[in-house]
Amino acid sequence: MALLEVNNLRTSFFTQAGEVRAVNDVSFSLDRGKVLGIVGESGSGKSVTAYSIMQILTHPGRIVGGSVKFDGQELVGASKEEMRKIRGKKISIIFQDPMTSLNPVYTIGNQMREAIMLHTKRNKKQATERALELLRMVNVNEPEKRLKQYPHELSGGMRQRVMIAMAIACEPDILIADEPTTALDVTIQAQILEVMQNLQKELGLAIIMITHDLGVIAQLCDEVIVMYAGKICERGTADDIFYQPLHEYTKGLLASIPGADDDDKPLVPIAGTPVDLLNLPQGCFFAPRCKNAMKICLRKYPQMCQFTETHHSSCWMNIKEAADEGLVTLTEGEESANE
Amino acid sequence: MNNNNDILLEVKNLKKYFPISTGAFQTKQLKAVDDVSFTIRRGETLGLVGESGCGKTTVGRTILNLYTPTDGEIIFDGKQIKTKKDLQEYRTHATMVFQDPYSSLDPRMTVADIIGEPLDVHKLYKNKEERAARIRELMGYVGLNSEHASRYPHEFSGGQRQRIGIARALAVNPSFIVCDEPVSALDVSIQAQVINMFKDLQKQLGLTYLFIAHDLLVVKHISDRIAVMYLGKLVELADANEIYRNPMHPYSQSLLSAVPIPDPDTARKNQRIVLEGDIPSPLNAPSGCPFRTRCPRATEQCAQSMPPLTDRGDGHFVACHLV
Numbered sequence: 001m002a003l004l005e006v007n008n009l010r011t012s013f014f015t016q017a018g019e020v021r022a023v024n025d026v027s028f029s030l031d032r033g034k035v036l037g038i039v040g041e042s043g044s045g046k047s048v049t050a051y052s053i054m055q056i057l058t059h060p061g062r063i064v065g066g067s068v069k070f071d072g073q074e075l076v077g078a079s080k081e082e083m084r085k086i087r088g089k090k091i092s093i094i095f096q097d098p099m100t101s102l103n104p105v106y107t108i109g110n111q112m113r114e115a116i117m118l119h120t121k122r123n124k125k126q127a128t129e130r131a132l133e134l135l136r137m138v139n140v141n142e143p144e145k146r147l148k149q150y151p152h153e154l155s156g157g158m159r160q161r162v163m164i165a166m167a168i169a170c171e172p173d174i175l176i177a178d179e180p181t182t183a184l185d186v187t188i189q190a191q192i193l194e195v196m197q198n199l200q201k202e203l204g205l206a207i208i209m210i211t212h213d214l215g216v217i218a219q220l221c222d223e224v225i226v227m228y229a230g231k232i233c234e235r236g237t238a239d240d241i242f243y244q245p246l247h248e249y250t251k252g253l254l255a256s257i258p259g260a261d262d263d264d265k266p267l268v269p270i271a272g273t274p275v276d277l278l279n280l281p282q283g284c285f286f287a288p289r290c291k292n293a294m295k296i297c298l299r300k301y302p303q304m305c306q307f308t309e310t311h312h313s314s315c316w317m318n319i320k321e322a323a324d325e326g327l328v329t330l331t332e333g334e335e336s337a338n339e
Numbered sequence: 340m341n342n343n344n345d346i347l348l349e350v351k352n353l354k355k356y357f358p359i360s361t362g363a364f365q366t367k368q369l370k371a372v373d374d375v376s377f378t379i380r381r382g383e384t385l386g387l388v389g390e391s392g393c394g395k396t397t398v399g400r401t402i403l404n405l406y407t408p409t410d411g412e413i414i415f416d417g418k419q420i421k422t423k424k425d426l427q428e429y430r431t432h433a434t435m436v437f438q439d440p441y442s443s444l445d446p447r448m449t450v451a452d453i454i455g456e457p458l459d460v461h462k463l464y465k466n467k468e469e470r471a472a473r474i475r476e477l478m479g480y481v482g483l484n485s486e487h488a489s490r491y492p493h494e495f496s497g498g499q500r501q502r503i504g505i506a507r508a509l510a511v512n513p514s515f516i517v518c519d520e521p522v523s524a525l526d527v528s529i530q531a532q533v534i535n536m537f538k539d540l541q542k543q544l545g546l547t548y549l550f551i552a553h554d555l556l557v558v559k560h561i562s563d564r565i566a567v568m569y570l571g572k573l574v575e576l577a578d579a580n581e582i583y584r585n586p587m588h589p590y591s592q593s594l595l596s597a598v599p600i601p602d603p604d605t606a607r608k609n610q611r612i613v614l615e616g617d618i619p620s621p622l623n624a625p626s627g628c629p630f631r632t633r634c635p636r637a638t639e640q641c642a643q644s645m646p647p648l649t650d651r652g653d654g655h656f657v658a659c660h661l662v
Contacts, residue, residue, distance in 0.1 A: 041526040041527065041528060042526055141616070155617045157617060158617065185390035185391055185553065185618075186390065186553070186555065186594060186597045186598055187390060187593060187594060187597045187613075187614045188390075188617070189597065189599070190596075190597035190599075190611050190613050190614075191613055191614070193599070194611070194613055212526065212527065213599060214527075214601040215556075215598065215599025215600055215601045215606075216599045217601070218599065218600060218601050218602055218603045218605075218606045219599045219600075219606045238603040239603055242601070242602060242603050243603075252528065253527060253528065254601070255531075256527055256528050256530070256531035257527055257531070257556070257601055258534075258556045258557055258559065258560035259556065259600070259601065259602065260556060260559075260583070260598070260600045260602070260605065266535065266538075267531040267534055267535055267560070268531070269528060269529070269530075269531035269532040269534075269535060270528035270531070270532075271532075273496045273498065273499070273529070274496075274526065274528075274529075
């Protein structure tokens, strides 16, 4: 059984302008010790998916349907006490900006001890020892000195390490990292990614890596989910996604980023602007920007189909190609709409 | 390098120090840009990379005299920019595109007024019709619908706002544009649209760019040559492909190896050179070579003197004692 199973998760924000379906029927699973990447542009629902798993959504957002099962335990609808036992102890989260996640008026040591003593039966002295041990694990130099410092005295990279140290304090099974390196410089990003990779190996931690950077995904992830407008458009191993992308949006994303090769092939941007979540189109959400959109794409949302053991995609182009090869037969309505 | 016709902009020993108060009646000099020299050829794109706080934005702004240089010379088209009159004329040849498409546009001005402002300042039209026609032309260059001229910035998306900023920079018909992180605030699919536009405009209008960014793959894609900065100093300058294939300065080597490549196979094989520690504060910059505190190969000589930026063949400039 998978460690985390998300089924048909739907989260909406009820704003004055109407219901914003930030996460729209999302399903995936995560195995113990694996790294899952969620990639997408701003507003694609990747962060809200994470917040829904942790149930740290703020008003006016709430989960409107689906289930999140951690180790067999249903989290949607769980009581506050039950969730408190899960958060930090079983599933931890780190955010993009570590400055806003650390309390500026308490020392690092104070905040780390609090997290440790809350979830484990340690006294203050033992908690301090544990804090030092954790800081060493994430390669913080002079950990004794850091415990006495306040967040503003640390650099961005150092703060993010402290956040990671706090997140793994209770040896959680899953670490959710929401754009953990976006605010950092490349050399510092490399340090943080290395720390995360080591922790994953040493502690058998499963990681959900949320990012917009396909480079980070390629470095770290076993499995990848590509999201657009609140839906998963493609899911597969890193190799599936990078070498055999199926969905038109994934193909578009890969063509629009510069690579490291010598040849300067021109970038192929995706036309148009991101979709307005308040006015979702009728058919496939990506169809208005898709250069290969067919008639049916504008009418009906494509089903998520499985192409190999690991590779799933929901795009009419794939279904059409499969039909052309005679692998599937289309229903009457679909047949006539295809052109 | 001679001051021949090929060179559009020459920067000589540029310095920009900011006074920082460190206590009552005490100030210290923050050396944001310290003795930087380079040239930009006509029609080329020079990429300027480095991490936050290395002074790349300050270089861009000082070149355009948005910050008054502490010391050094800026020679544009063979003419040194000295007097106020020089500067006024210079500003019709050299303009800037800013990073944040949200804060760099006045929310109370319409798009037409934003793009038209440089035309007003430099009195570049004879009558209202000419001004309106020029604004329409500029909006066309950057792919904006000229019917939107009377709208306000908040009605546009990030990518479209950046286009407005670019149209404003093009208004005075410049030959040189400093692009300060023009695509970092944009989503990848929109980023590609804007990058392609920069390239098209360069071909169409014969522009020269100084392209400042921290995304090394973007810089490599758009630049002909790349300059690497660290703590206010230029450490390496070479042809874009050359610097990727053969980085010589230890900092450039680790910087380039740290870039996450969007390709799982390369990522698996790639041996990252992970640097220890953080960038030192420019207020307490190390003596000698600024990189020596993090350099895996630093020797005693590095602490004593700053290595000069010298040509190692084919215009590959490196400032390091060890190579």
